[in-house]
Amino acid sequence: MPKVTEEHRAARREQIISAARKCVLRKGFHQASMADVIAESGLSAGAVYRYFKGKEQILESIADQSIGRVEDMLLELLADGAAPHPADVIETMLEWIVEHADDEEGDFTVIAVQAWGEAVRGGKVLDIVMPKIRQIRELWIEIARRWQAAGHLPADADPQHVGQALMGLFPGFIVQRLLVGDVTPRSYANGLRALLAAR
Amino acid sequence: MPKVTEEHRAARREQIISAARKCVLRKGFHQASMADVIAESGLSAGAVYRYFKGKEQILESIADQSIGRVEDMLLELLADGAAPHPADVIETMLEWIVEHADDEEGDFTVIAVQAWGEAVRGGKVLDIVMPKIRQIRELWIEIARRWQAAGHLPADADPQHVGQALMGLFPGFIVQRLLVGDVTPRSYANGLRALLAAR
Amino acid sequence: MPKVTEEHRAARREQIISAARKCVLRKGFHQASMADVIAESGLSAGAVYRYFKGKEQILESIADQSIGRVEDMLLELLADGAAPHPADVIETMLEWIVEHADDEEGDFTVIAVQAWGEAVRGGKVLDIVMPKIRQIRELWIEIARRWQAAGHLPADADPQHVGQALMGLFPGFIVQRLLVGDVTPRSYANGLRALLAAR
Amino acid sequence: MPKVTEEHRAARREQIISAARKCVLRKGFHQASMADVIAESGLSAGAVYRYFKGKEQILESIADQSIGRVEDMLLELLADGAAPHPADVIETMLEWIVEHADDEEGDFTVIAVQAWGEAVRGGKVLDIVMPKIRQIRELWIEIARRWQAAGHLPADADPQHVGQALMGLFPGFIVQRLLVGDVTPRSYANGLRALLAAR
DNA sequence: AATGAATGAGACTTCATTCAT
DNA sequence: TATGAATGAAGTCTCATTCAT
Numbered sequence: 001m002p003k004v005t006e007e008h009r010a011a012r013r014e015q016i017i018s019a020a021r022k023c024v025l026r027k028g029f030h031q032a033s034m035a036d037v038i039a040e041s042g043l044s045a046g047a048v049y050r051y052f053k054g055k056e057q058i059l060e061s062i063a064d065q066s067i068g069r070v071e072d073m074l075l076e077l078l079a080d081g082a083a084p085h086p087a088d089v090i091e092t093m094l095e096w097i098v099e100h101a102d103d104e105e106g107d108f109t110v111i112a113v114q115a116w117g118e119a120v121r122g123g124k125v126l127d128i129v130m131p132k133i134r135q136i137r138e139l140w141i142e143i144a145r146r147w148q149a150a151g152h153l154p155a156d157a158d159p160q161h162v163g164q165a166l167m168g169l170f171p172g173f174i175v176q177r178l179l180v181g182d183v184t185p186r187s188y189a190n191g192l193r194a195l196l197a198a199r
Numbered sequence: 200m201p202k203v204t205e206e207h208r209a210a211r212r213e214q215i216i217s218a219a220r221k222c223v224l225r226k227g228f229h230q231a232s233m234a235d236v237i238a239e240s241g242l243s244a245g246a247v248y249r250y251f252k253g254k255e256q257i258l259e260s261i262a263d264q265s266i267g268r269v270e271d272m273l274l275e276l277l278a279d280g281a282a283p284h285p286a287d288v289i290e291t292m293l294e295w296i297v298e299h300a301d302d303e304e305g306d307f308t309v310i311a312v313q314a315w316g317e318a319v320r321g322g323k324v325l326d327i328v329m330p331k332i333r334q335i336r337e338l339w340i341e342i343a344r345r346w347q348a349a350g351h352l353p354a355d356a357d358p359q360h361v362g363q364a365l366m367g368l369f370p371g372f373i374v375q376r377l378l379v380g381d382v383t384p385r386s387y388a389n390g391l392r393a394l395l396a397a398r
Numbered sequence: 399m400p401k402v403t404e405e406h407r408a409a410r411r412e413q414i415i416s417a418a419r420k421c422v423l424r425k426g427f428h429q430a431s432m433a434d435v436i437a438e439s440g441l442s443a444g445a446v447y448r449y450f451k452g453k454e455q456i457l458e459s460i461a462d463q464s465i466g467r468v469e470d471m472l473l474e475l476l477a478d479g480a481a482p483h484p485a486d487v488i489e490t491m492l493e494w495i496v497e498h499a500d501d502e503e504g505d506f507t508v509i510a511v512q513a514w515g516e517a518v519r520g521g522k523v524l525d526i527v528m529p530k531i532r533q534i535r536e537l538w539i540e541i542a543r544r545w546q547a548a549g550h551l552p553a554d555a556d557p558q559h560v561g562q563a564l565m566g567l568f569p570g571f572i573v574q575r576l577l578v579g580d581v582t583p584r585s586y587a588n589g590l591r592a593l594l595a596a597r
Numbered sequence: 598m599p600k601v602t603e604e605h606r607a608a609r610r611e612q613i614i615s616a617a618r619k620c621v622l623r624k625g626f627h628q629a630s631m632a633d634v635i636a637e638s639g640l641s642a643g644a645v646y647r648y649f650k651g652k653e654q655i656l657e658s659i660a661d662q663s664i665g666r667v668e669d670m671l672l673e674l675l676a677d678g679a680a681p682h683p684a685d686v687i688e689t690m691l692e693w694i695v696e697h698a699d700d701e702e703g704d705f706t707v708i709a710v711q712a713w714g715e716a717v718r719g720g721k722v723l724d725i726v727m728p729k730i731r732q733i734r735e736l737w738i739e740i741a742r743r744w745q746a747a748g749h750l751p752a753d754a755d756p757q758h759v760g761q762a763l764m765g766l767f768p769g770f771i772v773q774r775l776l777v778g779d780v781t782p783r784s785y786a787n788g789l790r791a792l793l794a795a796r
Numbered sequence: 797a798a799t800g801a802a803t804g805a806g807a808c809t810t811c812a813t814t815c816a817t
Numbered sequence: 818t819a820t821g822a823a824t825g826a827a828g829t830c831t832c833a834t835t836c837a838t
Contacts, residue, residue: 028320030229034833044799045834055833086394110319117316120309120377121227130378137379147397157393164382165390168371175370176363178319179329180336183363191364194356195285198346198395207822233808243824248809426718428627432812442820443813453812484792508717515714518707518775519625528776535777545795555791562780563788566769573768574761576717577727578734581761589762592754593683596744596793605801631829641803646830 012051016041017065018105020058025106029059029114056124063115063125066108067132069100070170074139083146086166087193094173094185109174116171133167140166212250215240216264217304219257224305228258228313255323262314262324265307266331268299269369273338282345285365286392293372293384308373315370332366339365411449414439415463416503418456423504427457427512454522461513461523464506465530467498468568472537481544484564485591492571492583507572514569531565538564610648613638614662615702617655622703626656626711653721660712660722663705664729666697667767671736680743683763684790691770691782706771713768730764737763 019041023032034055038045052058073096077089101107119129141163147153153162169192176183218240222231233254237244251257272295276288300306318328340362346352352361368391375382417439421430432453436443450456471494475487499505517527539561545551551560567590574581616638620629631652635642649655670693674686698704716726738760744750750759766789773780 028229029316030227031320033831035831038800045801046799046836047797049834050797086397113319114316116374116378117228117313120312126378133375133379137375152397153393154396157396158386158389161386161390162393163390164375164387165368165371165394168375168382168387168390169364169367171370171374172364172367175315176332176336176367179315179325180332183367187357187360188363188367190357191360191362191367194352194361195364195395196397197353197356198285198351204822211822232806234806244809245811245825246823249822254808426627427714428625429718431810433810436821443822444815444820445818447813448818484795511717512714514772514776515626515711518710524776531773531777535773542791550795551791552794555794556784556787559784559788560791561788562773562785563766563769563792566773566780566785566788567762567765569768569772570762570765573713574730574734574765577713577723578730581765585755585758586761586765588755589758589760589765592750592759593762594792594795595751595754596683596749602801609801630827632827642830643804643832644802647801652829 009051012043012047013061016043016048016051016058017061021062021066021106021111024059024062024114025110029111029118059118060124060128062111063118064128064132066111067115067129069108070097071132071136071139074136078139078142081146083150083152084143085152086143086147087189087196089143090166090169090192091185091189093170094188097174098177098185109178113174113178137163137167208250211242211246212260215242215247215250215257216260220261220265220305220310223258223261223313224309228310228317258317259323259327261310262317263327263331265310266314266328268307269296270331270335270338273335277338277341280345282349282351283342284351285342285346286388286395288342289365289368289391290384290388292369293387296373297376297384308377312373312377336362336366407449410441410445411459414441414446414449414456415459419460419464419504419509422457422460422512423508427509427516457516458522458526460509461516462526462530464509465513465527467506468495469530469534469537472534476537476540479544481548481550482541483550484541484545485587485594487541488564488567488590489583489587491568492586495572496575496583507576511572511576535561535565606648609640609644610658613640613645613648613655614658618659618663618703618708621656621659621711622707626708626715656715657721657725659708660715661725661729663708664712664726666705667694668729668733668736671733675736675739678743680747680749681740682749683740683744684786684793686740687763687766687789688782688786690767691785694771695774695782706775710768710771710775734760734764 016037020032020037023036023040026032027036034045034048037055037058038048041048052061070093073093077084077092097109101109115125115129119126141159144153144157144159144162144166148155148157148159148162169188173183173185173188176188215236219231219236222235222239225231226235233244233247236254236257237247240247247257251260269292272292273288276283276291296308300308314324314328318325340358343352343356343358343361343365347354347356347358347361368387372382372384372387375387414435418430418435421434421438424430425434432443432446435453435456436446439446450459468491471491475482475490495507499507513523513527517524539557542551542555542557542560542564546553546555546557546560567586571581571583571586574586613634617629617634620633620637623629624633631642631645634652634655635645638645649658667690670690671686674681674689694706698706712722712726716723738756741750741754741756741759741763745752745754745756745759766785770780770782770785773785
């Protein structure tokens with residue numbers, strides 16, 4: 001029975017998180033009420049509280065999921081050991097983001113931005129978001145390292161710093177896309193390419 | 200009587216906004232209650248509602264102020280008509296941000312990030328934040344244009360796109376500084392410099 | 399100076415009561431706020447409180463006025479000492495009510511009905527409304543008396559009771575007119591005439 | 598489970614309405630606060646709001662009930678198909694009203710008068726009260742029709758008008774009873790009898 | 797395990813009234 | 818006398834959470 005129970009638990013948790021994500025997208029992180037989540041999930045209040053300690057925990061799980069989705073993509077791009085041009089990596093990443101922004105589960109970048117807003121206040125969401133950002137940045141640092149090894153970057157450049165800058169381009173794309181709406185992976189990457197060709 | 204009244208009104212509004220900013224920094228955009236703001240302001244509930252229609256309006260005013268503070272700085276940097284090196288502009292800007300982050304009024308970047316989280320859900324905060332971002336980006340585009348005119352950027356580069364990329368570096372710095380804490384204006388700008396020197 | 403001051407006071411009071419009446423018609427007896435009344439009157443809060451002790455007193459004054467307007471009319475009808483047919487008196491009265499319902503000062507029957515609703519709870523409004531009703535009813539009793547003296551009513555009829563019944567026809571007309579809207583002085587009086595012709 | 602739940606819901610609603618009625622009788626339609634109702638009901642705030650959307654809805658339910666209680670009585674009187682003398686019907690009705698005025702649930706006429714005061718301002722209470730008055734008046738029209746058929750009223754009398762006049766006698770009785778206090782079913786009906794015997 | 801009715805603290809807001817100017 | 822900014826108690830309603838069934 002343990003196996004069945006475990007799967008059951010996981011399914012229920014996913015059901016609840018999925019409902020909560022919809023509510024958060026509709027109403028916002030804190031504006032989404034437990035009543036909303038409960039109704040959307042199709043479960044009872046008691047059931048939801050059996051699987052999550054409270055609202056906070058549900059929001060944390062959502063933040064966790066939504067921030068984490070970027071990492072898998074980057075790992076894939078790095079898999080073949082090549083030293084891709086950073087602007088190309090960026091463009092690929094941004095395209096992937098845009099593509100997945102409106103899948104069935106809703107735009108995860110919307111949740112990510114809200115999660116940043118939540119995390120800046122410290123608390124558990126910060127504990128969740130910070131490591132994720134660190135991990136993803138490690139991948140960018142790795143890309144910088146390879147690019148430097150291939151002779152594209154100055155020998156004395158610090159890959160950590162280059163990683164910070166590369167990593168730093170993402171929030172700016174997401175914010176501009178969500179709030180202003182006029183950036184595309186292509187335009188943004190082109191801007192970066194122009195900078196990389198600077199004299 | 201008119202002069203006194205007008206100044207008085209402005210002072211009261213600032214008093215309330217300042218109190219609200221403190222509360223928002225302490226508790227978060229929506230977690231800050233009107234009771235908190237009222238207590239912090241030292242006024243009565245009725246007085247606060249004489250100057251603001253409701254909580255929403257106060258939050259909007261805070262978002263407005265906090266996002267707006269960047270623009271003045273950039274305008275200043277652009278004043279002398281030179282074509283400063285983008286990495287230098289960025290570094291100066293970031294230093295300015297870090298310096299002003301913890302003045303008496305509290306870290307405005309914390310509020311800015313929360314305002315993004317609020318703005319992605321649309322509504323009035325978006326109406327406030329979006330134009331601000333646009334205006335600031337125009338300044339970056341202008342910087343790109345000058346830099347291109349000085350021969351540093353490829354002639355066929357689109358300043359709009361370069362502006363997007365430069366503008367895009369800010370949220371990433373702010374988020375990394377606030378959530379991870381290990382970026383400095385220097386390290387970030389150095390990362391950018393390395394990229395600009397790429398072959 | 400006393401005379402001028404006295405006239406001034408009276409004018410101010412009327413100004414306030416008139417404003418309050420408009421507000422009451424718009425929003426209801428208790429829903430009308432002092433802020434409404436103050437704005438409508440064109441005076442300041444302090445000024446209004448100089449002439450009235452509080453909201454209660456203003457409402458009482460309105461109730462007083464609106465209930466009182468019927469009496470003058472009846473007195474006029476009785477002036478010539480005749481023994482008019484009750485149905486005719488009623489019809490004349492109802493016509494007068496309908497005519498004056500929508501003059502510049504607004505429909506006083508609307509306020510009268512609200513005043514009844516207020517008076518049933520006791521309090522000062524009752525102290526104001528009850529004597530008014532008594533006075534008006536006295537006039538109906540006088541009409542009944544004259545009609546009896548003229549031989550139209552049974553000799554053993556109690557004019558007090560007939561006065562109650564005649565008086566009682568008014569609220570019913572007002573309520574039906576205001577709430578259902580399909581009664582006219584003519585139809586109502588005709589109904590009464592039919593009853594008076596009963597065998 | 599469905600049966601229990603349904604009965605439970607109805608019982609709770611009645612519990613709340615009953616408490617609200619007491620509060621309204623004590624303080625008035627709008628002066629009764631939700632805190633009063635909640636305390637009187639013995640439930641929690643949340644529970645009350647589970648059964649009623651808001652204060653308005655509770656007041657509407659009270660108005661509905663209190664105005665509606667007259668109809669049943671009239672229907673009963675009409676049941677045997679006879680053509681009772683209107684003054685007798687009136688007297689019976691008034692006696693019934695007086696008897697039921699102070700039962701355990703409180704004087705419904707007090708609430709009815711307040712409901713009129715509410716209804717004159719339009720809104721939902723009007724939508725509730727108007728049809729009730731219409732329905733009850735239909736019964737009076739039916740009585741007039743039967744009385745006419747029995748030859749007591751002139752053949753050319755309009756039963757609609759007679760019904761208006763008969764219906765119109767009620768508010769007048771209620772108002773005089775509640776505000777002046779000196780009318781009785783007997784005295785009022787006698788006054789009407791005298792009028793009906795007029796020459 | 798599941799339900800959903802109930803809880804009650806606390807949220808936002810209004811408004812009659814006062815009082816320093 | 819007049820003003821109108823300020824007060825703060827009180828109002829209505831919400832919502833995360835619990836617990837008897």
